[in-house]
Amino acid sequence: MALPQLPNYLRSNRKRLALSQGEVAFLLGSQSGARVCRYERFVCEPSLETALACEAIFKRSVSELFPGLYQKVEREVAARAGALAGKTDGRKPTRQTARKREALADLATLIS
């Protein structure tokens, strides 16, 4: 049974290290644990800087920490890649466009 993953796994990673929300907030440079709580409850998404700080704290890649978000972004990129591949179809086939089409086709099929 395939199921979409949760937007993020910050809570499990924080608990694994026995850290409180306040302590993680301190490591992230926030004032209080309220923001961490919001991330954990999927109320808001962290900035790139915060996401990278999470990677540094939990020693896991951003895509592993935020698989749901990663999945959503990946799907959107694939849809755009499909659209871009459609636009390049009419162009004169050169080595460069052939390479580009290959890369876009790869991106588009990666998700489906």
Added chain:
Amino acid sequence: MNKIFPKYPRILAIAPSTRGFGYAVLEGHKELVDWGVKSVTGDKNAGSMEKVEEMIAHYDPQVMVLEDALAKGSRRSARIQALTKRLIALAESRAVKVALFSQKQVRRVFFADGCGTKHALAEIIAKRFPEELGFRLPPRRRPWMSEDYRIAIFDATALAFAYLYRGPEAVEARQNDRHRIAESVKKSRRNAGERGRSL
């Protein structure tokens, strides 16, 4: 892409206790997503129901695993039995599959002869998830000590594992449970009616 689509369902296991309940959320055999104990004060069943409802909304589990407090020979209190019935009804209303396991069935998953203490079971689970649960393992209970509240986390995780290893058994049991729960609800209504008439 297999990485972002886990093969196994997300399991929410609930182990009611005197404080409230212990819980564990698992994605397959390897990923323990969340775990802990929720303490409830006042009306424990109503408070527990609220918290479980929040957890279902948050984690969107495919399966909820509970201890079969209504099983023949179960020594769980009337409050826990009532809570189990309410949790089953809640899960069904949220389209979450319910699996019930008796203590015996859970022990059969972990011990070859089906016999073992709660602490032995907790030790096995702590070894399985050393980073997550290793430091939450309570000390061995002595005869003069009450049960540690943290043991509910291990009970819940054990229930989730029981589902992972003996899922079909629970599904079969579930068909009988429906009948049994309906019967017990009818019986309690009948008793309440008789009491009302006698008053």
